[in-house]
Amino acid sequence: MSLLEIRNLDAFYGDFQALFGFDFDLEEHETVAAIGANGAGKTTLLRAITGMVAATSEVLSYRGESIQSREAADIVALGVAMVPEGRRLFPSLSVEENLVIGGYSGRPGRWSLERVYELFPALRNRRSVPGTALSGGEQQMTAIGRALMSNPDLILFDELSLGLAPVVVKEIYEVLPVIKAEGTAMVVVEQDINRALEVADRVYCLQEGRLALTGAPGDLTRDRISAAYFGT
Amino acid sequence: MIEWVNSIVQGVLTGGLYALFAAGLAIIFGVMRLVNIAHGDLIVLAAFVAMVTIETTGVDPFVSMVAVLPFMFFFGYVLQRGILNYTLGDDLLPPLLVTFGISIVIQNLLLEIFSADSQRLKAGPIEVSSVELVEGIELGTLPLIVFVIAVALIFALQIGFSRTRLGRAFRATSDDPSTARLMGINQKHIFGLAMAVSLVLVAIAGIFIGIRTNFDPALGPTRLLFAFEAVIIGGLGSMWGTLAGGVILGVAQNIGAKIDPGWQFLAGHIAFLVILVLRPNGLFPRTRDD
Amino acid sequence: MTSRVVHSTRASRIGMSVAAVLILVLLTVPWWGDRATMRLLVEIFYILALAQLWNLLAGYGGLVSVGQQAFIGLGGYLLFILVIFLDIGTIWTVPMAGILGAVISLPIAFIVFRLRGHYFAIGTWVVAEVFLLGFAQVKALGGGSGMSLPIAAIKSIAASRADRDATIYWLALALAVAVIAGIYLLLRSRYGLALTAIRDSEEASRSLGVDNFRAKLMVFILAAFGTSAIGALIYITKIRITPSAAFDINWTVTIIFIVVIGGIGSIEGPIVGTLIFFLLREPLAPYGTWYLILLGVTAVAVMLKAPKGLWGLFSERFDIALFPVQRRLLLGTDDKPG
Structure with missing residues (x-):
């Protein structure tokens, strides 16, 4: 049984349709990259999984259980965590409170404040400042730590490297194998194709709300990917 | 001179009560950006619930809280989940007009059931006892108790917001409701709890009004205005700002009343408008933008 | 969801014709209607006009005011002030109350426009309370117990009671028709488009170059103008004014x-x-x-x-x-x- 199964997903913002008959599968422990140009529907895919956008589908199930039209909070409690685009830390919460609130749903597991600080030592000294006082990289670390605190089996990363300096991006990407080693499945939405291909077991390339190409990174040539990406 | 000092001191005591009205309003505005126009009528409703409790069981007004507080907590949760949650969205009209409608319904139901007569909750000999601070300044024991409890509650709320799991969930939802949902925070439930907590404060305020002054079904709207003015004067930065707002309002009213009895409420409103013009974000605003 | 480009539809043309006939019929009521009917119609006219103005404010301008009674009472008191202290003809106080109400609405807007969204509503209510409590303090206007319109002022409308009733009736009808027609024309104009844009999305309209503040201010002043004028008319019919009733x-x-x-x-x-x-x-x-x-x-x-x-x-x-x-x-x- 796949961890996540999506068949024929349509997603909407009001009258605007962002995804058209989209199919998607994710196995346990697997890392999948979703790439595509702006407006291709990558973020919408993540929002549909977490119940944050109006969507219809034949199948939208997590561990065989339908999560279609479930409340976002319930989906998180099932073990799905999101690292949203732009980090979205809570400004009136300190760094540590931001981490603690990640564990709000109370799912048991291996992650704790202490382990997050071990993973991101830079955060330990900054634990009591407001989340918004951090640098972009530290904010992204906090956002990842916040997601880990819910002890998820699946983490959705939205635009992981967007707006970060290359050296910081490198640092962040070094953490992903550690998370993967815990058995956590990941969906990485990324505009930096090279980064995405590095970590992914499989790639989904989206174009204007539809699946343009999918496969293992090794099986896909640059030309095919850029054709799928740019629609040439 | 001493009479003026006395007016100010009495105003401070009244201000504690106003801060209690305001705290409930501030919480729900903070968490869900809802301005509850029925707030004042809910205060009066709580006073009547207490009155009925006292009449049927014969308990003291303070003891009646054991029943009235849980009742109002439950009432608030159901009101939010049953009605008000459905009004929240980008459009400002539905929450305003629905709470406005609820305000009129509560007012007129109370009028129909209890008539327009003034009521009072009898607290016994404590009502008339007082302590003399210095010569010319006498503090009523009851207003003093009300003030102390109000300050203690504001303190407890501030601690609750900053230290508890629910407080964090309130702040996170206030900051960014959609990301809060991604943390596993059930927004509908949190909104329900925020209204429930707000109505517990309303219940306490209602009982205090009942024992400090007379009340009748038409009292709600002016209490809403006092609560609102205290919140705006305070500036939504913290519960302490709200307390300061209540105290400033209470002092302004008492000084006004000292000049001319007809000027009591007028002076409070004018103080509010002046502060609004000079400091649109209140005296203790939030430090961040939103 | 329908979006329209065409203003005129078959229904609207029929509607306009029916409205025209209805207005003509209503114009003749003083010749055949009894006094009670006319009084009821006058009340319907002014409540309708007030409702239209509030709808312009809240439904189109996004300004949910809970304090429009400030202008009703203000218009009422302006009637008494103009008639008693400045010896203005009773009927003429109606447009004058409108103009003065609009002028007074400017400083009010300066204050309440500082309150955004929900807070604006309660802010307007505070202003109305200030008017109520303030007018109750003015001894020359009878303080809290209010005052009555002098007989001479009532007689100046028309000599006979029937003529007075008819004059007031036509005035009320004219006001209601003028308010509805005015709002209709306003909404169909360039300003109406700006208002609709603001109501749908403040941010989007700003990016389209619509001056939200100016448009909202204009609506606020127009509503104050109309509401104050109607306030004066209401108190011509009521003859007696008290602060608690006028600013209710x-x-x-x-x-x-x-x-x-x-x-x-x-x-x-x-x-x-x-x-x-x-x-x-x-x-x-x-x-x-x-x-x-x-x-x-x-x-x-x-x-x-x-x-x-x-x-x-x-x-x-x-x-x-x-x-x-x-x-x-x-x-x-x-x-x-x-």
Whole structure:
């Protein structure tokens, strides 16, 4: 049984349709990259999984259980965590409170404040400042730590490297194998194709709300990917 | 001179009560950006619930809280989940007009059931006892108790917001409701709890009004205005700002009343408008933008 | 969701013709109607006009004022001040009260426009309370117990009672028609488009170069103008004024219920709401408070289940608009918590 199964997903913002008959599968422990140009529907895919956008589908199930039209909070409690685009830390919460609130749903597991600080030592000294006082990289670390605190089996990363300096991006990407080693499945939405291909077991390339190409990174040539990406 | 000092001191005591009205309003505005126009009528409703409790069981007004507080907590949760949650969205009209409608319904139901007569909750000999601070300044024991409890509650709320799991969930939802949902925070439930907590404060305020002054079904709207003015004067930065707002309002009213009895409420409103013009974000605003 | 480019429809042409005939018939009432009918119609006219103005404010301008009684009372008091202290002809006080009300609305706007969204509503209410308490302090105007219009001022309207009644009746009818026509023309103009844009999205309209502040200020001043003029008219009919009656929140309660139940954001809505309000008021008047409770519950239910009101339900069902102005575009409502 796949961890996540999506068949024929349509997603909407009001009258605007962002995804058209989209199919998607994710196995346990697997890392999948979703790439595509702006407006291709990558973020919408993540929002549909977490119940944050109006969507219809034949199948939208997590561990065989339908999560279609479930409340976002319930989906998180099932073990799905999101690292949203732009980090979205809570400004009136300190760094540590931001981490603690990640564990709000109370799912048991291996992650704790202490382990997050071990993973991101830079955060330990900054634990009591407001989340918004951090640098972009530290904010992204906090956002990842916040997601880990819910002890998820699946983490959705939205635009992981967007707006970060290359050296910081490198640092962040070094953490992903550690998370993967815990058995956590990941969906990485990324505009930096090279980064995405590095970590992914499989790639989904989206174009204007539809699946343009999918496969293992090794099986896909640059030309095919850029054709799928740019629609040439 | 001493009479003026006395007016100010009495105003401070009244201000504690106003801060209690305001705290409930501030919480729900903070968490869900809802301005509850029925707030004042809910205060009066709580006073009547207490009155009925006292009449049927014969308990003291303070003891009646054991029943009235849980009742109002439950009432608030159901009101939010049953009605008000459905009004929240980008459009400002539905929450305003629905709470406005609820305000009129509560007012007129109370009028129909209890008539327009003034009521009072009898607290016994404590009502008339007082302590003399210095010569010319006498503090009523009851207003003093009300003030102390109000300050203690504001303190407890501030601690609750900053230290508890629910407080964090309130702040996170206030900051960014959609990301809060991604943390596993059930927004509908949190909104329900925020209204429930707000109505517990309303219940306490209602009982205090009942024992400090007379009340009748038409009292709600002016209490809403006092609560609102205290919140705006305070500036939504913290519960302490709200307390300061209540105290400033209470002092302004008492000084006004000292000049001319007809000027009591007028002076409070004018103080509010002046502060609004000079400091649109209140005296203790939030430090961040939103 | 329909979007219209064409203003004139078959229904609207029929509607205009019916309205024209109705106005002609209403004009003749003083020659055949009895006094009670005329009094009732005068009340319907001014409540309808007030409801239209509040709808302009809230439904189109996004300015949910709970303090319009400030201008009703102000208009009423201006009538007394102008007649008694400045010896102005009674009828002439109506337009003058409108102008003065508009002037006074400027400093009020300066204060309440500092309050955003929800807070604006309660801010306007505070202003109305200040007016109530303030006028009650003015000894020359009778303080809290108010004052009556001098007999001479009443007689100056017309010599006989029948002529006075007819004059007041026509004045009320003229005001109601002028308010509806004025709002209709305003909404169909360039400004109307700007208002609709603001109501749909403040941010988007700003990026399109619409001056939100100016447009809202204009609506606020126009509503103050109309409401004050109507306030003067109301107190010509009532003859006696007190601060607590003139600045009573119940004026606004009635108006809001009428607009919400009839349908906010359309010109037809307040008309439907006014008709329902008066049709139900006659049989339900003996039940007093229960009538208000019923209205309150209905308004809450309408706001929850049919936010465009009864007219909205009707016009969507049959796709009819009697006063077609640009319609609201409904965008994503799926993010609502419930």
